[in-house]
């Protein structure tokens with residue numbers, strides 16, 4: 001019974017995922033792919049139409065062009081144009097590698113948390129003892 005629904009497990013099963021290695025092979029004027037914001041575009045037919053010239057697109061062919069695309073400050077028209085060349089997305093394993101660094105920062109923060117209260121507590125104890133001796137000295141004299 002359930003076997004009939006096995007294809008429904010991933011609702012967006014039509015989305016294709018490409019690895020960076022696979023994308024990098026489409027780096028020539030006859031076959032040009034670009035990555036913009038983790039999405040993959042086949043812009044081969046757009047090269048000659050690009051108002052900024054085909055040179056700049058070929059420089060980024062097979063690579064992540066997000067930074068240069070944003071640096072130019074493309075219009076919303078340009079962003080809408082992108083959609084017609086959409087072919088898939090960058091594979092999850094090849095995305096945002098920097099995120100893993102955040103995990104290390106949080107774990108190292110945890111280990112030092114006990115030090116944050118131990119040092120002031122020791123300082124308070126030392127000051128308390130010094131005060132006690134000071135009072136005792138004054139009482140005896």
Ligand code: HEM
Nearest residue numbers: 043051052056060065068069072073074075077078081082
């Ligand atoms: C496939 C993705 C791209 C699309 C659909 C696209 C589309 C466009 C469009 C429609 C314009 C006209 C101005 C505007 O509407 O903003 C433009 C201008 C421009 N684009 Fe792109 N672009 C793409 C990628 C890139 C990349 C990766 C670069 C890299 C440097 C680039 C560089 C430029 C430059 C320099 C201009 C300005 C041309 C001028 O004002 O003389 N574009 N682009």
